[in-house]
Amino acid sequence: MLSHPQQKYRPQPPVDLPERSWPARTITAAPIWLSTDLRDGNQALFEPMSGARKLKLFNELVRLGFKEIELGFPAASKTDFDIVRTLVDQQLIPDDVTPMVMTQLREDLIRETVRSVRGARRVIVHLYNAIAPAWRELVFGLSVAQIIAMVEQHVRLLRELTDAAPETQWVLQYSPETFCMAELEVSLAVCNAAIAAWDAGPTRPMIVNLPTTVEVSTANVFADQIEWMHRRLDRREHIVLSVHPHNDRGTGVACAEQALLAGAQRVEGCLFGNGERSGNLDLVTLALNLYTQGISPGLDFSDIAGVARIVEECTALPIHPRHPYVGDLVFTAFSGSHQDAIAKGFAAQQPDGPWRVPYLPIDPKDLGRTYDSIVRVNSQSGKGGIAYLLERDHGVVMPRRMQIEFSAIVQKHADASETEIASAQIWQLFQQTYLDALQRGSCRYLGHTLHEGAEGDTLNLQLDDMARAGGIERRGRGNGPIAATVAALDPALRVDSYEQRSLEGGAQARAMSIVEVAHPDVAGSRFGVGIHESIATASVLATLGAFNRLGVALAPQAR
Structure with a gap:
């Protein structure tokens, strides 16, 4: 039994905003998106990402359409500093993408942060400090006046350093950390001090980012806080108002949606809600929520499974099977009544008509998913x-x-x-x-030879090409039998997962390989299975079987 919560916990006080207007509004356009997967998401991992994994995830974020990406905390991490310099020095940041780097209010950290991005075309420098009473009193021992003076001092330092590097377009982002737990008058005074010290204006862009550093209230209270600030910030026409919701109460997405109604123009979060404690705002869920309301999010999640596999690989965190939109089971109905309603919805659905299938808020095909498992699994x-x-x-x-x-x-x-x-x-x-499946599809398996070498495995694959009714030989090279088989069949083939097991015990045990593949010309993915005494042979057979189950033709062999 939980006892006496009224003695231990105090609810967040309501905002005095009787003329609030956000409840009557609707969202009509997507916000500016900022991915903090490489910073906030990365610091929440058991093992932070290596430079290679960070670079892979950065490239995926660019492919998805993010125009603002927080790269890390370069003044506090050599890995972050090196990846920032790699991206800048090798000109790997597209012209329409703006990187963001973060630092606390400390002179040495600010100088190192500016140094980390020297030479970039456009950069957001993110300064932050905690302002709520518990932090002011217990952590820092500072008064409100001292907090304001500290913000002014360090923003002026950043202005001095960036004015000395006019080849870069500099944008200040200021975050009053713990905003959601601070007095609104204090938040406004601190933010306005930063705005004045930066001299925000048409040629000096600035972002004011208001975080729910720890969720402590219902989403409507946060929306009230945002509308209160939206109405009172100095130089509002020159400020991009941003929010950074966390998910401690499980309402991060709701906070973001209601903040957009209340005047926010920009959101920060992570793919699939990664982040400290209960995570950050889930950008995928928010984007696809907008999509189901007829609003284009401006982000490409048409192959949601492919995105999930890359994120899982880079973060080493699994995605829950019931995660909205992407979970393995979210489009699977186990209830007989649900199955019946879905089947009738599919039968009535017009190809060009509004989506009206019961129990499915979104067409799985829009996300690169298939209908195969939706209706047919009884329980x-x-x-x-x-x-x-x-x-x-x-x-x-x-x-x-x-x-x-x-x-x-x-x-x-x-x-x-x-x-x-x-x-x-x-x-x-x-x-x-x-x-x-080895004996049906676009090619029947006849045999193969596999040679290991210093430059990888080389596969000679003998097939009966059904399109040409004759035997052919395909050659492929890769860093393993699966990669070599993919190279021999079709380089566009994507391997999403691979598992190998022993079917029996002892020296004579047979190996079983299971390979999941996808192809850009086919929705969803397919599995293939290979069983053989040799694990390498089982892998070749599994990949070929999965390829045949996709139903695509052999790609022309490069000469």
Whole structure:
């Protein structure tokens, strides 16, 4: 029993804003997006990203359409400093993308931060300091007047340093950290001091970023705080008003949406809500929420599974199967009544008409997902039972997404036969679906040779090309048998996941490889399975089987 919360906790006081207007507004356009995956998201990881992983995620953020990306805290991290210099020196930042670097209010850190981005075309320098009473009194021991003086001093220093480097267009972002827990009059005084010290104007752009550093109130209170500030900030026409919601109460997305109604123009967050404690604002959820309301977010999530795989690889954090829009199970109905409603919705849906399928707030195809697993899986016990029988009787352990794919195939067979599907029949369907895929599709497998070398593996693949009705040989090279097979079949093929297992114990055990692949010409992904005494051969067979299941033709072989 939780006891006496009224003695221990105090609710955030309401904002005196009787004339509030945000509840009557609607969002009509997407905000300016800032990804802080490389900074706020990175510092929340068990193991912070290496330079290589940061660069990979940066490139993915650019591909998705982000025009403002926070790169890190270069004055406090050599890894961050080096990645910033790499991006600047090698001119890897597109002209329409503005990097942001962050630092506290300390002279040495500000000087090092400016040094880290020297030579960039355009840069946002993000200064911040905590202003709420608990931080002022317990952490820093400073009065409000001292806080204001400290902000003025360090903003003037940044202005002096950046004025000495006119080849770069400098933008100040000031964040009163812990804004959501501070007195509004204090927040306004501190922000206006920063605005005046920077001399914000048409030629001196500035962002005022108001964070819910720790969520402590309902989303409507935060919206009131934003509208209160929006009405009172000095030089408002020259300020971009931004918000940085965290998710401690689970309302980060709601706070961002209501802040946009209240006057915010820009949002900061991370893909899939990564971040400290309960995470940052989930930019994917917010963007696709807008999309379902007919508003183009300006970000490309048409291959949401591909984005998820890159983020998981770079952060080493799994995405929950029930995560909005991207989770492996969000488009899978286990309830019979849900399945019936969805099936009827699909039957009535017009190709060019408004989306009206029950239980599906968005068309999965818009995100590169398929309909295969939506209606056909009857219940969780059915899917779990199939996976259990395959593991118990044949040693086959399927990844979760493969379970969803294969359970739909089994369910279709069960519906047609109107009989119980025994373990032997499930295994037969498994063989027909995955192992027999080597002998159907665009190319039938005849044989292969694989040679390991200093420059990687070289594969010679003998196939029966069904389009040309004749035997052919394809050659590919890669840093392993899967990469070599992809090179031989079609370089556009993307490998999303790979697993290998032993089917039996002992020296004579056979290896099983499971490969998940995708292709830009086909929605969704497909799994392939290879079983052989050699793990390398099993990997080749699994990749070829998955390729055949995609149903695409062989790519022309480069000469």
